[in-house]
Amino acid sequence: METELSKRLGIEHAIFGFTPFPAVAAAITRAGGFGVLGAVRYTAPDDLRRDLDWMQEHSDGKPYGLDVVMPAKKVEGVTEADVEAMIPQGHRQFVRDTLAKHGVPQLAEGEAAGWRITGWMEEVARTQLDVAFQYPIRLLANALGSPPGDVVNRAHDQDVLVAALAGSAHHAERHAEAGIDIVVAQGYEAGGHTGEIASMVLTPDVVDAVDPLPVLAAGGIGSGEQIAAALALGAQGAWLGSLWLTTTEADLHSRALTAKLLAAGSGDTVRSRALTGKPARQLRTEWTDAWDGPDGPGTLPMPLQGLLVAEAVSRIQKHEVVPLLGTPVGQIVGRMTSERAVQTVFDDLTRGFERAVDRINRIAGRSQ
Amino acid sequence: METELSKRLGIEHAIFGFTPFPAVAAAITRAGGFGVLGAVRYTAPDDLRRDLDWMQEHSDGKPYGLDVVMPAKKVEGVTEADVEAMIPQGHRQFVRDTLAKHGVPQLAEGEAAGWRITGWMEEVARTQLDVAFQYPIRLLANALGSPPGDVVNRAHDQDVLVAALAGSAHHAERHAEAGIDIVVAQGYEAGGHTGEIASMVLTPDVVDAVDPLPVLAAGGIGSGEQIAAALALGAQGAWLGSLWLTTTEADLHSRALTAKLLAAGSGDTVRSRALTGKPARQLRTEWTDAWDGPDGPGTLPMPLQGLLVAEAVSRIQKHEVVPLLGTPVGQIVGRMTSERAVQTVFDDLTRGFERAVDRINRIAGRSQ
Secondary structure (H helix, E strand, O other): OOOOOHHHHHOOOOOEEEEOHHHHHHHHHHHHHHHEEEEEOOOHHHHHHHHHHHHHHHOOOOOOOEOOOOOOOOOOOOOOOHOOOOOHHHHHHHHHHHHHOOOOOOOOOOOOOOOOOOOOOOOHHHHHHHOEEEEEEEEEEOOOOOOOOHHEEEEHHHOOOOEEEEHHHHHHHHHHOOOOOOEEEEEEOOOOOOOOHHHHHHHHHHHHOOOOOOOOEEOOOOHHHHHHHHHHEEEEEEEEEEHHHHEEEEOOOHHHHHHHHHHHHHHHHOEEEOOOOOEEEOOOOOHHHHHHHOOOOOOOOOOOHHHHHHHHHHHHHHHOOOHHOOOOHHHHHOOOOOOOOOHHHHHHHHHHHHHHHHHHHHOOOOOO | OOHHHHHHOOOOOOOEEEEEOHHHHHHHHHOOOOHHHHHHOOOHHOOOOOOOHHHHOOOOOOEEEEOOOOOOOOOOOOHHHHHHHOOOOOHHHHHHHHHHHHOOOOOOOOOHHHOOOOOOOOOHHHHHHHOOOOOOOOOOEEEEOOHHHHHHHHHHHHEEEEEEEOOOOOHHHHHHHHHOOOOEEEEEOEEEEEEOOOOHHHHHHHHHHHHHHHOEOOOOOOHHHHHHHHHHHOOOOEEEEEEHHHHHOHHHHOOOHHHHHOOOOOEEEEEEEOOOOOOOEEEEOOOHHHHHHOOOOOOOOHHHHHHHHHHHHHHHHHHOOHHHOOEEHHHHHOOOOEEEEHHHHHHHHHHHHHHHHHHHHHHHHHOO
């Protein structure tokens, strides 16, 4: 499965795997794909350094990348405390009430809220970048908005390609103007932050909008047949995130959450602002229902909502309060029905792709 | 572009075109696809008979089909007046206020509301079927729910295949149990009534759920590349509706509406209950915004909403009140940028499909 982009990156298959777990990212890279480690949850530079050291040791010298949330709008000088102070008391009360209703225990004393996204802050993102550029990463991806110009330049100086996620052709054009190298077209069905336009329509929209820049298709891809579809739509590769959450290398820290993912069907996700303040697809739970229902106080804009719910989400995860337990995941969750090794999943993808190519050739009446 | 299903139907290309316009349906059939005439807007049996006569004369002896809304739940004995009486006065006032705000003129005296969907009523649907079975139709499609058992039997007795639209695997399984022959998997991005699951995920879901029944993919398909994607996902054909709305054979009765469709981007549709009471994708307008906004009274269940807005929609269309003017259409509307003959559109689809097959083979490293 070879495209111009996969050749440029020196990978065997044009399959890009986004994951917060170094073991998963390294296994994707070793399997012949391109592992991209999500860095948004790293607060301490040393933690990121430790995991990138590990990646470097376990990727057989093959290429991998890093995903950082780099805000184009600088918010220098703003502390978490400043942002916390902007959260209305009514919203805090709603969180307390909802947790109480479900009997969610407190965290143990001294236990930090592990689920705390701070990578959106200029200071944290910059620190992550300083670490990242000390490693031979081949790709730097930005999950939200266009990366700042100086970061693009710094990446290019080090021969690092820059990718950015887009939910519309217009959004993709802005990225192209910012000098990036690859657009990830993130369809409605994707896990995490998404727009309204489904991959079937979005992928060719974005391909046309940024031509000749390469486009990766994201959203709704969890089989080789879906990869073939994405490539038929003009993508130069597929970007998969959700599928890896139930691999044996993934470390969700919750058997109950893994069980929920394995049991969920493609209709069991919802695009909700409950987690970050921007619409993000995730498992539908009593937590998202509470926020999205008629009795909810309405969500706050990013980054307020994320800070507001950080401790609550940690408590729900820590104590595995099943009705409230969720995670960002795409509609493809319906295909995630067993725990398998990354290599096994990867082999399925490449085999499914070949099957789809056979099928398309039969339909087109092409002799093989 | 040949699948088992296209061979069974004796058509050259596995492209199914749904349209309310006989001239479009016949042109799709003549081009080597399969034209399906939407019958929901026919109230008088003679009108349907007249248009089927015309279809028969203009389809070069090639096969075509009919789409009827057949309610599985019988509502015999219920008249339009009974249903009208269930509409709250507050909702009627909201319609009047919204029309007044935009200065929408009345219809001329004696002028009937042309936009009036009555095909959902048992009596009307049955009359349509009595007419339809007098013609050599090859396919009977049902846009909403499973068709009643006696209709399936009657169709099969006359060698007519029965298709039904589904928005989830579960929905498709119910259709299969009802004895139908073909499932149309209608993705989130489609025009008209849709579920939440996007085509990229829904198509293989439904293919697996009803195997070995053939599945047509609907939603987000307006190019040959998108047809290739749908076929890669396991569909035995593509079902296209929106794309034909801006063909020269289409008769929208409104130049302003055609202009809006040609100008709209893929982000300019909305899935709203404003038209029928069930979520249906359509152009986003000030009319849908009024219903979906915080000051709207909430929509009524089907069929109340459709009856409530029927006259208003006719007035908006008749007088071409541009800010309110809309129509069911899918996200693919962004690709509809010029008025072209059906044959030209069709040639583009088959050429695009061949291009996509070439592309996939290059990526797969298959020599041609």
